[in-house]
Amino acid sequence: MDETALRRTPLYDLHVALGAKMVPFAGYYMPVQYPTGIMAEHKWCRENAGLFEVSHMGQCSITGPDFQTTARAMEMLVPADVLSLAPGQQRYSQLMNVQGGISDDLMITHSNWEGLEGSLYVVVNASRKGFDFDHIEENLPPGLSFKRYDSLALMALQGPKAEGVLAALNPAVKQLAFMSSGRFMLGGMEVHVSRSGYTGEDGFELSVEDKDAATLWNRLLENADVKPVGLGARDSLRLEAGLCLYGHDIDKTTSPIEAGLQWSIAKRRRVDGGFPGSRRVQRELLGGVSRKRIGIKPEGRAPARDGTEIQDETGRKIGVITSGGFGPTVNGPIAMGYVETAYATPGTPLQLIVRGQAMPAQAVSLPFIPNRFKR
Amino acid sequence: MKFSKDHEWVTVEGGVATIGISEHAQSQLGDVVFVDLPKIGRQVKANENVATVESVKAASDVYVPVSGEVVAVNEELSGDPALVNRAPESDGWFMKVKLSNESELSALMDKAAYDKFVG
Numbered sequence: 001m002d003e004t005a006l007r008r009t010p011l012y013d014l015h016v017a018l019g020a021k022m023v024p025f026a027g028y029y030m031p032v033q034y035p036t037g038i039m040a041e042h043k044w045c046r047e048n049a050g051l052f053e054v055s056h057m058g059q060c061s062i063t064g065p066d067f068q069t070t071a072r073a074m075e076m077l078v079p080a081d082v083l084s085l086a087p088g089q090q091r092y093s094q095l096m097n098v099q100g101g102i103s104d105d106l107m108i109t110h111s112n113w114e115g116l117e118g119s120l121y122v123v124v125n126a127s128r129k130g131f132d133f134d135h136i137e138e139n140l141p142p143g144l145s146f147k148r149y150d151s152l153a154l155m156a157l158q159g160p161k162a163e164g165v166l167a168a169l170n171p172a173v174k175q176l177a178f179m180s181s182g183r184f185m186l187g188g189m190e191v192h193v194s195r196s197g198y199t200g201e202d203g204f205e206l207s208v209e210d211k212d213a214a215t216l217w218n219r220l221l222e223n224a225d226v227k228p229v230g231l232g233a234r235d236s237l238r239l240e241a242g243l244c245l246y247g248h249d250i251d252k253t254t255s256p257i258e259a260g261l262q263w264s265i266a267k268r269r270r271v272d273g274g275f276p277g278s279r280r281v282q283r284e285l286l287g288g289v290s291r292k293r294i295g296i297k298p299e300g301r302a303p304a305r306d307g308t309e310i311q312d313e314t315g316r317k318i319g320v321i322t323s324g325g326f327g328p329t330v331n332g333p334i335a336m337g338y339v340e341t342a343y344a345t346p347g348t349p350l351q352l353i354v355r356g357q358a359m360p361a362q363a364v365s366l367p368f369i370p371n372r373f374k375r
Numbered sequence: 376m377k378f379s380k381d382h383e384w385v386t387v388e389g390g391v392a393t394i395g396i397s398e399h400a401q402s403q404l405g406d407v408v409f410v411d412l413p414k415i416g417r418q419v420k421a422n423e424n425v426a427t428v429e430s431v432k433a434a435s436d437v438y439v440p441v442s443g444e445v446v447a448v449n450e451e452l453s454g455d456p457a458l459v460n461r462a463p464e465s466d467g468w469f470m471k472v473k474l475s476n477e478s479e480l481s482a483l484m485d486k487a488a489y490d491k492f493v494g
Contacts, residue, residue, distance in 0.1 A: 038431040039406040232405070232432050301409045301453070303429050326408040326431045333409075355411065355427060 009055040026126035041233040042328040049159040050229035058129035067118040081266035085110035100280025104128040153213035158203030200241025242366030257284035303333040378489035379440040395468040447471040
């Protein structure tokens with residue numbers, strides 16, 4: 001990639017000043033780690049509060065004549081129950097392709113912000129932003145409008161002390177339930193706060209105007225419970241939490257059922273369908289799948305990475321690892337991948353081919369670390 | 376101590392080379408969580424990939440800068456791979472190789488040249 005074309009987020013200079021190692025990621029310079037390193041950042045987030053910049057992700061809104069019309073239009077693209085979202089409520093879902101594969105995963109919120117009431121506020125992955133925005137906009141029926149927010153920054157405050165940190169700036173954030181959002185004044189700035197994240201911890205995502213991003217970031221870091229965390233630890237945290245990374249654990253060939261995401265599809269949508277690829281999803285819900293995403297625990301200390309072949313005990317290939325590495329909280333190697341369904345039961349012995357050697361492992365249930373979302 | 380372009384270091388005593396990775400290399404790798412070392416007795420050739428160092432983030436190959444026979448590996452690293460981060464150019468050594476061709480050492484950089492190389 002032409003590095004001169006890489007974009008800088010509004011917090012770029014602050015990351016550099018903090019000593020971050022900046023790397024190209026999805027068209028942006030992003031901090032992969034700060035001087036303390038991935039291991040320390042990961043553990044800090046599990047025990048205190050980690051602050052991540054995720055401004056590279058895509059934020060957009062869809063507005064129609066009324067919420068029902070807008071929600072029905074979104075349901076043409078995703079398998080989630082969008083219609084039943086109460087104002088401020090948020091849901092995880094997937095943009096589907098006609099083959100029943102996943103074009104991206106995303107967060108959909110029934111907006112309750114002033115001036116945007118009844119709209120859908122959507123956050124998509126950085127690597128898929130261009131495709132997603134075009135795809136959503138092109139598929140909207142007449143009378144609905146699409147808006148991308150290129151001047152909004154996004155950060156995530158995650159960990160058991162996140163609530164206390166935000167409550168020190170505005171106690172009202174404590175009232176937010178998991179997967180709900182609202183607009184709050186934080187340190188004199190207007191911030192769209194949602195109680196969500198992608199680390200398995202309780203936490204918040206904070207959407208704020210670019211011009212306020214540095215002030216909010218510094219204000220949060222003034223709290224001794226908060227330390228900055230880079231994309232390296234973001235990846236190890238979400239892997240321990242058993243959460244999918246687009247392009248690795250889910251892609252245009254995997255269905256939500258194979259990926260174990262059926263929990264994100266409400267009964268009405270399973271029965272009625274009406275989203276791209278719904279026939280495959282319905283067929284798989286009834287008849288099962290031939291491959292499934294599972295957790296994998298290698299024996300020993302050697303991590304098995306993305307792309308590692310999975311074999312049964314006789315040496316036959318039965319699958320592949322889609323995310324793998326070292327879990328700092330687990331204190332050992334962990335992985336996720338797809339295997340033939342017969343091998344998906346927790347406890348099933350597996351072999352991983354690492355550097356040409358068969359390494360013993362077993363299928364385990366996900367997540368590796370119990371989620372601590374505030375229900 | 377001499378250095379290779381692949382960021383390994385070598386010291387030699389009595390025809391046996393001790394090999395590890397440089398301070399610069401460990402700082403680039405980040406937290407080391409596993410080191411895969413060659414078997415004792417293995418014959419290795421200069422610039423051959425003989426070991427792997429795994430950080431939280433990624434696996435990186437380690438190339439042996441000299442030819443010979445592996446006569447020892449650092450067993451400490453299996454229980455404490457972070458030793459590579461704490462003491463890369465001393466206690467965090469990887470292996471010892473009985474040299475079969477000492478002239479290969481002349482292809483390596485001294486510390487000043489290596490520091491300039493990683494500049």
